[in-house]
Amino acid sequence: MESFSSIECFVRSAEVGSFAEAARRLSLTPAAVGKNVARLEARLGVRLFQRSTRRLTLTEAGQRFLREVASSFQTIQYAVANLASGEGQPAGTLKVSMGTVFGRLYIVPLLAEFIQRYPAISPDWHFDNRQIDLIGQGFDAAIGGGFDLPQGVVARKLTPAHRILVAAPAFLAQHPTIRQPTDLQALDGILIRSPQTGRVRSWPLTNRQQEQVPLGIRQRMTMSDSEAACAVAQQGLGVALVSMPFALPYLQAGSLVRVLPEWYVDDGSICLYYAEHKLLPGKTRAFVDFIIEQFAAQGLAQRFSALL
Structure with missing residues (x-):
C-alpha cells in the first residue's frame, strides 16, 4: 500500500x-x-x-x-x-475567504461567539473581493456572490444580493423630485466598476411586479467598491447604485436615503460555498451551521432585501 x-x-x-x-x-x-x-x-x-x-x-x-x-x-x-478533533469537538485551522467590507461588517462581529463555542478551531480568514479557487487554493469555505460553481463545490443561499439607488438628502433637495426611472437621466450617477473585469455593467431596474427598465443614469464617476460609492454619495456627489448590505448602515444613520424605493437591481444571491462531500471536516460543518444559524437569527435575509 x-x-x-x-x-x-x-x-x-x-x-x-x-x-x-x-x-x-x-x-x-x-x-x-x-x-x-x-x-x-x-x-x-x-x-x-x-x-x-x-x-x-x-x-x-x-x-x-x-x-x-x-x-x-x-x-x-x-x-x-x-x-483528530479534540474530545469530539471540531478542531483545526479554518481557512475562509470573504469580501473585505462585507466580512468586516457582518462576519467579523460573529467571531467572538464562534470562538467561544468552538475553542479548538483557529480561524484563518482572508478578506478579498476577488473570486477564489476554493478547492485548488485549499479554502474550507467562502462567502460571497456571483461565484462560478465548479464541480465539487456547493452553494448555500444566505441572502438575496440586491442593489439599490441611494443619495444624500442634501443632493435630493437640490434636484426635482425623482418619481420614475426616466427622471434619473438628468442626474449624476456613481456606478460600480467590476474589479474582476474592469467593466461597468449595464443593470436593468426591476420593480415589485417584476417589470424591468434600463438604468438610464448619467455615469459621472465609477468606484470598484459599494462601500466607497456610499461614502461618495454621502458627500452629495450623485446617485449611487450600491449593494444593499453596504448601504444599510448609511440608511440607518440617515446620511443616505433610497431613490426610487420601488425599484432595485437583482444581482442573484450571497452564498456560503464549501466542498461538496458527505463527510465534511467537523470545523467546516461547524462554520457552515453557525453562519446559517446567525444569519437567520439576525434576519439578515430580510434586512438585505430591497423589497421590504
Missing part, C-alpha cells in the same frame, strides 16, 4: 501544478514533495507528471490516477481531520 504522504504530495502538486506551491501548502520542502512523487511513480511503474522549468503537467496516466484517487483521498483526509 502506497503511503498517504506520497499520494497527498501527488494530489496537491496536481491541483496547483507546482512542487514548490504544493510544498508551501503542505509545510514541506519542494525537494521532499518531489521525492515523494518520484517514489510513487517508481512504485506504480509509470510517469505521473511531465516536468518543465515552468510547470508540472499531468501525463495521461497521471490524469487517470488522479481521477481514481482524488475522491477517496479527500474522504480519508476528512475522516482523519474529524477523528
Whole structure:
C-alpha cells in the first residue's frame, strides 16, 4: 500500500501544478514533495507528471490516477481531520475567504461567539473581493456572490444580493423630485466598476411586479467598491447604485436615503460555498451551521432585501 504522504504530495502538486506551491501548502520542502512523487511513480511503474522549468503537467496516466484517487483521498483526509478533533469537538485551522467590507461588517462581529463555542478551531480568514479557487487554493469555505460553481463545490443561499439607488438628502433637495426611472437621466450617477473585469455593467431596474427598465443614469464617476460609492454619495456627489448590505448602515444613520424605493437591481444571491462531500471536516460543518444559524437569527435575509 502506497503511503498517504506520497499520494497527498501527488494530489496537491496536481491541483496547483507546482512542487514548490504544493510544498508551501503542505509545510514541506519542494525537494521532499518531489521525492515523494518520484517514489510513487517508481512504485506504480509509470510517469505521473511531465516536468518543465515552468510547470508540472499531468501525463495521461497521471490524469487517470488522479481521477481514481482524488475522491477517496479527500474522504480519508476528512475522516482523519474529524477523528483528530479534540474530545469530539471540531478542531483545526479554518481557512475562509470573504469580501473585505462585507466580512468586516457582518462576519467579523460573529467571531467572538464562534470562538467561544468552538475553542479548538483557529480561524484563518482572508478578506478579498476577488473570486477564489476554493478547492485548488485549499479554502474550507467562502462567502460571497456571483461565484462560478465548479464541480465539487456547493452553494448555500444566505441572502438575496440586491442593489439599490441611494443619495444624500442634501443632493435630493437640490434636484426635482425623482418619481420614475426616466427622471434619473438628468442626474449624476456613481456606478460600480467590476474589479474582476474592469467593466461597468449595464443593470436593468426591476420593480415589485417584476417589470424591468434600463438604468438610464448619467455615469459621472465609477468606484470598484459599494462601500466607497456610499461614502461618495454621502458627500452629495450623485446617485449611487450600491449593494444593499453596504448601504444599510448609511440608511440607518440617515446620511443616505433610497431613490426610487420601488425599484432595485437583482444581482442573484450571497452564498456560503464549501466542498461538496458527505463527510465534511467537523470545523467546516461547524462554520457552515453557525453562519446559517446567525444569519437567520439576525434576519439578515430580510434586512438585505430591497423589497421590504
